[in-house]
Amino acid sequence: VGNHEATPVNAFPPPYVRGNRSAAWLYDAMAEAWQHWLPPGALHTLRAGGFYTAQVWPGLRLVSLNMNFCSQANFWLLINATDPAGQLQWLMGVLADAERDGEKVHIIGHIPPAHCLHSWSWNYYRIVSRFEGTIAAQFFGHTHLDEFELFYDEETLSRPVSIAFIAPSVTTYINLNPGYRVYEVAGSYPGSSHAVLDHETFILNLTEANAAPPGTAPRWRRLYGARE
Numbered sequence: 001v002g003n004h005e006a007t008p009v010n011a012f013p014p015p016y017v018r019g020n021r022s023a024a025w026l027y028d029a030m031a032e033a034w035q036h037w038l039p040p041g042a043l044h045t046l047r048a049g050g051f052y053t054a055q056v057w058p059g060l061r062l063v064s065l066n067m068n069f070c071s072q073a074n075f076w077l078l079i080n081a082t083d084p085a086g087q088l089q090w091l092m093g094v095l096a097d098a099e100r101d102g103e104k105v106h107i108i109g110h111i112p113p114a115h116c117l118h119s120w121s122w123n124y125y126r127i128v129s130r131f132e133g134t135i136a137a138q139f140f141g142h143t144h145l146d147e148f149e150l151f152y153d154e155e156t157l158s159r160p161v162s163i164a165f166i167a168p169s170v171t172t173y174i175n176l177n178p179g180y181r182v183y184e185v186a187g188s189y190p191g192s193s194h195a196v197l198d199h200e201t202f203i204l205n206l207t208e209a210n211a212a213p214p215g216t217a218p219r220w221r222r223l224y225g226a227r228e
Contacts, residue, residue: 001030001050001066002110003073003142012068013076014084015049023050049085053094056106057188060136061098063091065109067140070116070124081117088123095131104136104194112140112166114149129154132161136194137185144169144176146201168201179203179223198227 003010005026012023024047031038031047042052050066068074069085077084098105113121113128128135128151140149143166151162168179184198201223209218 001026001068003068003071006068010068010071010073011076012050012066012071012074014069014080017076026050045090049087051085051087051090055103059103059188059190059192060194061094061103061105063094063105063107065091065107067109067111067113067116067142070113070120071111072115072117077117081119083120083123088120088127092127095127095134099131099134103134104192105131105134106136106194107138109138109140111142112147112149112164115142125151126154128162135162137196138162138164139183140164140166141169142166144171144173146179165196165199168203172206177203177206198225200225 001012003012006012006023013021017023027047027050030050031043034046035043038046038052038054042054046052050068051064053061053063056062066085066087069077069083069087070081071077083089095105097103113124116124128138132151132153145166146168147166149164149166150160151164153159153161165181165183167181168176170178170180172178179201181199181201183196184200185196186192186194188194202220203223204218204220209216
């Protein structure tokens with residue numbers, strides 16, 4: 001759920017807000033659009049707060065977070081910025097179940113954790129540290145930039161325990177070319193790490209595209225591969 005999904009933008013009230021200030025209209029529309037893709041349990045939490053979990057295949061679980069509940073621009077968080085939708089508590093339960101069942105977890109979201117309010121981000125950091133053996137990858141966007149965030153162990157701050165990949169955006173932005181990324185992930189087999197093995201980033205050169213004659217098809221080109 002991106003921060004521009006709501007009206008007005010960035011305004012995501014906690015689930016206990018009812019009536020015409022509620023964001024239920026948005027989550028209901030998402031649940032209706034995705035009902036053929038997600039199991040009933042995922043649709044339930046999606047309607048409640050815009051987040052969900054679903055099994056991708058045996059051994060790999062997807063967790064989609066509503067990062068608007070940590071956004072610095074969401075004025076509703078002035079009421080409660082710690083865990084306004086109970087999402088972090090829910091996440092700990094999902095990760096604990098996955099750890100017990102031997103599943104690996106991929107986390108996706110819009111706003112990267114480092115761009116969140118510190119009270120929320122610090123708790124999220126601790127959760128990632130606790131479940132470093134379960135969380136196989138994290139994927140975010142929002143910044144329109146090609147970045148990554150590293151998570152370190154809490155005691156020494158010297159041992160990396162997780163990485164959050166932040167992909168560029170197809171949406172045009174100031175002084176940036178549109179971009180997208182393709183990830184290569186360890187497949188579904190016994191003992192798979194389900195980790196990211198490589199990724200390739202592609203861009204559209206806007207200067208070149210704008211100089212081309214009208215009607216010219218856009219030319220996406222491979223910018224780089226991570227392992228290279």
